[in-house]
Amino acid sequence: MKQTIGFIGMGNMAQAIAEGFVRSGMVSPEKLRAYAPHQDKLRQNAERIGFIPCASASELTASSDICIMCCKPYQIEEVLKEISALLPGRALLSVAAGWDFDRYRPLLPSGTRFQFIMPNTPAMTGDGVLLFEAAHSLEAEERMQIMELFGCLGLVRELPSHLMGIGGTITGCGPAFVDMMMEAFADAAVKYGISRPLAYELVSQMVLGSARLQAVTGKHPGQLKDEVCSPGGTTILGVEALEKHGLRAACLEAIQAVMRGER
Numbered sequence: 001m002k003q004t005i006g007f008i009g010m011g012n013m014a015q016a017i018a019e020g021f022v023r024s025g026m027v028s029p030e031k032l033r034a035y036a037p038h039q040d041k042l043r044q045n046a047e048r049i050g051f052i053p054c055a056s057a058s059e060l061t062a063s064s065d066i067c068i069m070c071c072k073p074y075q076i077e078e079v080l081k082e083i084s085a086l087l088p089g090r091a092l093l094s095v096a097a098g099w100d101f102d103r104y105r106p107l108l109p110s111g112t113r114f115q116f117i118m119p120n121t122p123a124m125t126g127d128g129v130l131l132f133e134a135a136h137s138l139e140a141e142e143r144m145q146i147m148e149l150f151g152c153l154g155l156v157r158e159l160p161s162h163l164m165g166i167g168g169t170i171t172g173c174g175p176a177f178v179d180m181m182m183e184a185f186a187d188a189a190v191k192y193g194i195s196r197p198l199a200y201e202l203v204s205q206m207v208l209g210s211a212r213l214q215a216v217t218g219k220h221p222g223q224l225k226d227e228v229c230s231p232g233g234t235t236i237l238g239v240e241a242l243e244k245h246g247l248r249a250a251c252l253e254a255i256q257a258v259m260r261g262e263r
């Protein structure tokens with residue numbers, strides 16, 4: 001990647017993306033810049049990742065061909081006020097939840113090329129999901145290059161605007177729900193005498209393996225479950241218990257709770 005890339009905000013998600021870019025060799029660290037208000041923390045991250053720290057969002061924007069909005073959603077309008085005059089002729093990518101093409105459009109000066117991308121935390125290890133909103137204003141070739149670049153962080157898929165909410169809920173919130181299940185299975189292992197560290201090791205590899213088996217074979221998850229349940233065997237007793245305790249309904253309800261957004 002020849003262009004310079006600037007991160008507005010250098011928190012968890014920006015670090016995951018910047019580290020992924022550098023680790024994959026797709027971008028050399030000197031092409032990366034970042035701005036965040038707490039400059040000490042920014043400099044520490046700059047030493048670790050290798051990007052150039054900037055003193056303000058406008059300094060960052062002026063020195064970046066592609067800017068990635070990585071601050072919290074409620075900070076975006078304030079940041080845009082500072083940088084919008086510098087945006088025409090540049091590409092602005094944004095990973096902020098809920099800030100899609102239509103929401104940005106009235107706030108961006110004409111000549112700004114825009115793309116909303118929804119990442120998730122497994123992007124930190126290159127196992128993420130990167131959802132690209134179908135509505136965008138990047139140039140076609142530029143977008144392909146950017147999709148290829150984000151491919152170093154995991155699976156890249158495009159979704160129509162109206163499905164970005166549910167897509168981001170499944171892939172963005174899903175890791176927390178799977179983590180809860182992993183914690184619960186590890187508790188069961190500990191109850192029966194396995195040490196805590198080994199329990200987490202066994203459970204995470206089991207989840208990783210189950211996911212990879214499904215992804216590689218493309219088999220229906222129900223078929224894979226059937227293949228573990230021998231007739232009259234023991235796994236089916238656990239399946240019965242999960243059904244009795246409403247696992248499927250609980251998963252559906254978790255996603256619906258996020259989509260409703262009620263407190």
Ligand SMILES: NC(=O)c1ccc[n+]([C@@H]2O[C@H](COP(=O)([O-])OP(=O)(O)OC[C@H]3O[C@@H](n4cnc5c(N)ncnc54)[C@H](OP(=O)(O)O)[C@@H]3O)[C@@H](O)[C@H]2O)c1
Pocket residue numbers: 008009010011012013014035036037038039041057070071072073075078079095096097118119120121172
């Ligand atoms: N974490 C996820 O799983 C996830 C998934 C998908 C999308 N996202 C999106 O990613 C974005 C960042 O989330 P995060 O989890 O990385 O949050 P985070 O760790 O809290 O990072 C937020 C960053 O924004 C910086 N910041 C604060 N005020 C700013 C300002 N006025 N101008 C520029 N930067 C400012 C913070 O700097 P200081 O540290 O110096 O205060 C920090 O570096 C959010 O919009 C979120 O919706 C996150």
